[in-house]
Amino acid sequence: MSRVPDASAVPPVVPVGAPSAIAPVDAVLPLSQLLLFGLQHVLVMAAVPITSVFLVAKALGLESALTVNLISATFLLCGVGTLLQSFGPWKFGARLPFVMVPGGAPIVMFVTIAQQRDLQTASGAVILTALFYFLVLPVFxxxxxxxxxxxxxxxxxxxxxxxxxxxxxxxxxxxxTSTFADPVNIGLALATIGFTVLFARVFKGTLGQLAVLLGLLAGTVLAAACGLMDFSSVAAGPFWSAPTLLPFGMPRFDLVAAVPLLIFSIISMVEATGQTVAVAEVVGRNIDARDVVPRTIRGDALVSLGGGLFGTSMIITSGENIGIVRATNVRSRYVTAAAGVILILIALSAPLGRLASAIPSAVVGGTAMVVFAIIGTMGIDMLRKVDLHERGNMFVLAGALTMGLLPIVVPGLYSRFPDTLQLVLGNGLAMGSLTAVVLNLVFNRVQADSAAIAPAPQ
Structure with a gap:
């Protein structure tokens, strides 16, 4: 098993591109690069915490003060979780360049539980799910x-x-709605995509690695020039903000109400497995998945436990930043650690949070489209290493894509099925992964991929 460097032993500063015996994932870049590359991660994912809280607030009719409090709590937990995954103390965190964000499906489940019961029960369900992670992790x-x-x-x-x-x-x-398919928004997103690709083509070195950030900033400047940004709220309100512990009061623990989130936790573990193996491959680190994947999941569990205490839904590792790592080739986990510090500053500084929320969703969406498409190329690259001429592998992939794509491209396909079945059948990631695992067993009789799962050679 390969030896993982101690996070407490900080490597020397290594400029990007400089020759070094230190693994790129463990290299500490100059402070200016850490801040710029970290900011790039933050700006790409900042829309997720903001929109997740707005979704909850709108669905449940929360007061504005409570909404601001939840935004602060969400950014804080994302920042702490990102630091946890980057440094991995006490086997909590993978020691890989991960960023943590609120999970999309858990937000919907959180809102549903709150609507059917109350907010205290929804928070209690998040806490129960976090504890459930620890219970089933040894089996998983x-x-x-x-x-x-x-x-x-x-x-x-x-x-x-x-x-x-x-x-x-x-x-x-x-x-x-009246704003659906607005040509202005679509044009702004396409322009942002164009800027990103242009910068990636034209710039070299550090500027080329910052193409995603520069594309987002160019899209933001274009939006401001077109009068599509409102900065009036940035300076309004208090300067410092701090989240409140138990904002809804003492949690209530209802095991039946928590069932949807408990089932999702298994799906989340599957996603965490894929993300951990993918990030490790991108940064060039040979890992023993039996050691590192549980580290990732423990980090998810601990931060989600904090989410239950601060009134948010589950906070989990994000596949969203994998594309940035691949696009920029900046593999240092200290960059995501810098992103974690920036997220904490945003959580505590209200104007920074309001400034991030002022960036038009079309700009953020355009940037995200590039990054997320790169994740797909990583999947294709991994599948390229599989012998798809072999009949069994061909049917494993075909079956998994069929079951995985159906609920994604045909929303509501399973809407007339029982709610419990919809939770799994309607999740394309869950169905695709589950189908791939089952069909791989049927056709290949549990032939584990040593490159992805086996311990690294000594």
Whole structure:
């Protein structure tokens, strides 16, 4: 098993591109690069915490003061979780360049529980789910041999398609409204995509690695020049903000109400497995998945436990930043650690949070589309290493894509099924991964992929 460097032993500063015996994932870049590359991660994912809180606030009719409090709590937990995954103390966190964000499906489940019961029960369900992670993790860790490259590659491809669909919807707006398919918003998103690709083509070195950030900033400047940004609220309100512990009061623990989130936790573990293996491959670190994947999941569990205490839904590792790592080739986990510090500053400084929320969703969506599509290319690259001429592998991939894509491209396909079945059948990532695992067992008789799962050679 390869020896993982101690996070307490800080490596020397290494400029990007400089020759060094230190693994790129463990290199500490100059402070200016850490801040710029970290900011790039933050700006790409900042829309997720903001929109997640706005979704909860709008659905439940929360007061503005409580909404601001929840935004602060969400950014704080994302920042702390990102630091946890980057440094990995006490086997909590993968020591890989991960950023943590609120999970999309858990937000919907949180709102549903709150509407059916109350907010205290919803918070209690998040806490129960976090504890459930720890309970089932030893069993799940023994099943990692069922996740060879064909399963992980399929999962990454489905993650990419699902995220592109979600952010495409953010760009287009809600169907049936007056702003749906607004040419201005779509043009702004396409311009942002164009800027990003242009900068990646024209610039070299550090500027080329900052193409995603520069594309987002160029899109923001264009939006401001077109009068599509409102900065009036940035200076309004208090300067410092701090989240409140138990903002809804003492949690109530109802095991039946928590069932949807408990089921999702298994799906989340599958996603965390794919993301961990993918990030490790991108940064060039040989890992023992039986050690590192549980580290990732423990980090998810601990931060989600904090989410239950601060009134948010589950906070989990994000596949969204994998594309940035691949696009920029900046593999240092200290960059995401810098992103974690920036997220904490945003959580505590209200104007920074309001400034981030002022960036038009079309700009953020355009940037995200590029990054998420890159995740798909990573899945394709991983599948390229699988012999798809072999009949069994061909049917494993075909079956997994069929079951995974159906609920993504045909929303509501299973809407007339029982709610419990909809939770799994309607989740393309879950169905695609589950189908890939089952079919791989049927056709390949549990031939684990040593490159993805086996311990690294000594």
């Amino acid at each position: 860790a023994r099943c990692l041999r069922y996740f060879p490259k064909i399963v992980i590659g399929t999962l990454l491809l489905l993650v990419s398609i699902n995220l592109v669909k979600v952010y495409g919807g953010i760009i287009a707006g809600k169907a049936g």
